[in-house]
Amino acid sequence: MTRMETIKAQVKKVPETPGVYLMKDKWGNVIYVGKAKRLKQRVSSYFRALNSHAPKVRSMVAVVEEFEYILTDSEMEALILEQTLIKQYKPKFNILLRDDKQYPYIKVTVDEPFPRLIMTRQLSRDKARYFGPYTSAEAVRRTIEALQEIYPIRKCNRRLEKMDERPCLNFHIRKCLGPCQGTVHQAEYRAMIEEILKFLGGKTDFLKEKLTAEMKTAAAALEFEKAAALRNQVMAIDQLMERQKVVYESDVSQDVIGSFATENRICIMIFTVRGGKMIGKEEYVFEEEYLQDPDALLDDFILQYYANVTEFPKEIVVERLPEDFELLEAFLAKKASFKIKLTAPQRGDKIKLLDLVRENAREYLEKFEERILREREKSDQIETALREMLGLKGRIRRIEAYDISNIYGVLSVGSMVVYEDGKKKPRDYRRFKVKTIEGANDYGSMQEILFRRFRRGLEEQAAFDALVEAQDAGEALAAEDDTWEGSVVGVGLDRSALTGEEDVFEVGEEAAAAAIVAAESPATYIGKAGRRWGAGSSANAKFSQFPDLILIDGGKGHVSAVLEVMNALGLELEIAGLVKDDYHRTDQLYYRGQFYAIRTQPELYRFLAGIQEEVHRFALEYHKTLRSKNMTQSLLDEIEGVGEKRRLKLMQYFKSIDKIREASVEELAKVDGMNRRTAEKVYDYFHGTSEPQVTEEN
Secondary structure, eight states: OOHHHHHHHHHTTOOSSOEEEEEEOTTOOEEEEEEESSHHHHHHHHTSSGGGSOHHHHHHHHHOOEEEEEEOSSHHHHHHHHHHHHHHHOOTTSOOOOOGGGSOEEEEOTTSSSOOEEEESOOOSSSOEEEOOOSOHHHHHHHHHHHHHHSOOOOSOOOTTTOOSOOOHHHHTTSSOOGGGTOSOHHHHHHHHHHHHHHHTTOOHHHHHHHHHHHHHHHHTTOHHHHHHHHHHHHHHHHHTTTOOBOOSSOOOEEEEEEEEOSSEEEEEEEEEETTEEEEEEEEEEEGGGGGOHHHHHHHHHHHHHTTOSSOOSEEEOSSOOTTHHHHHHHHHHHHSSOOEEEOOSSSHHHHHHHHHHHHHHHHHHHHHHHHHHHHHHHHHHHHHHHHHHTOOSOOOEEEEEEEEEETTEEEEEEEEEEETTEEOGGGOEEEEOOSOOSSOHHHHHHHHHHHHHHHHHHHHHHHHHHHHHHHHHHHHHHHOTTTTTOEEEEESSGGGGGTTTOSSOOOHHHHHTOOEEOSSTTOEEEEOSSOOOTTOGGGOSSOSOOSEEEEESOHHHHHHHHHHHHHHTOOOOEEEEEEOTTSOEEEEEETTEEEEOTTSHHHHHHHHHHHHHHHHHHHHHHHHHHHHHHHHHHHHTSTTOOHHHHHHHHHHHSSHHHHHHOOHHHHHTSTTOOHHHHHHHHHHHHSTTOOOOOOOO
């Protein structure tokens, strides 16, 4: 049976009930997650009349090897499960907003006796109030700073019940009322927090009116210093609200979602209207592959966006009602705990506002594309200058830079950063622990990490070639033995590769135990198991792509050491060294026995100096992380009542020793396995006056 015949046979077994379906490629990777009221009808539609589908759907169907489905009791349950699975798998054919942890929120810690106002990128299941998400961290910081200027609330995370610590500078300069000193009643403090919550909720006029009245009163009483301070606060509010537009006379709460598309991209913009005024806007840009089905994009966007917000409007105005808008309204009502209406206006004030959103989206996207074009032109100019300087014929599209970091030879680490088309590519960054070199030996350490990186790359390339053979072998086996059904689940250079050790492809022990059939290459094994294990995905091919240019943080000696590695591996790659001057600043480029001055070309110099700074930063960051891990164990082991399990729980929750040090007793006590008494001991350890000196472990 062909691939399509096999899939259509599977479709016949799917029930006509609500559920979620997961499309998978030949390696078992989930490439699309969808929901359906009638699973069989929905799934079968993908494999009928292929030419009638949008190009993106055709592209997906072309690589679907199999699918799974999960039955649910209702369409609503399917909708919720779909969003959970999209977050889990991040399928390439679903639209993906950035992970919600990457977007900033304003958090008001209302669960504390004297709440704080902080920026966070993580929604915790606590009793705090969250506002967001926002696309601009700078806007969040500006809002918090303005509110802290107006309201003298605390910025610290001190343990307030003891009240035996000296007050901080904010107390002395009247930027904090000093709850740590017992100088403010909780009711008075809470009143300020209630006003902050009201402001963040979109009701802003009251604050400006209040401050203006106080300013006039102070001026009338000849308290000019106080009046000036109040005037500055009014100006700060004006700056925060400068984008507000009066929309209605009435108290309207709505989000207005519009879009604008060019040939290359589409921008979706959201106007947030509260109290009859626009209090903010957020914009999201998607690349050309999403232009093929803009209606589906908008539907999926609305669902994903409102799965992550914390404050809901009473109405959402859209260009077109989604296909399942009643289900979406029910989903939103469940999230918000009140009814939310979806509206697609045809006339009146709402359509005017929608037109305004579209116009703003058009203007934003035009500026966005102009900026992209400028950056591309600048990148091309830098790439041309570098290529001409070194006399290279081919394009320099991918650059990899390497650096070593250690302290007197202890905990030596290496870093690799990647630039493609003049831009950083953080997802390709890699870090290495130096394993075979002892002491401060930069040349030896550089040789080790480059050898490991490119040997691994060669192995992955060979494994990909073997995978092609394996697929052919699997199809041949399926033709002879229908128990195989073409289910090749893993391929590696040897059997150990199928166990996950030095994972060329990770497929799990069951697949390794079933690695019983050899392909044409004697050194290549195929694993067969009852189900796929996600082998061979591009996510596992971490090193298969080689650079057009390697940059080493160092000069002639470092480059010569790396050339020895390339010769040993039989590779011919371009290698240059970034040479620093006596003041540790980027100065020259060393390539094939020559030193090239780069300061005479400012744009090229800034680009290369930026790469050298970035690879050095990344190496230092990793070195600091390893040192922190060693130190963390020492620090927490010193605390009575904190054993191995609690130490692990604390690190899993707070991520770093600095976060543990900054945490309040209440926050520490929330950690699984902690109690109030132990939380107080941890807090006292980091904030006591007789903290013991801890020697960092090697």
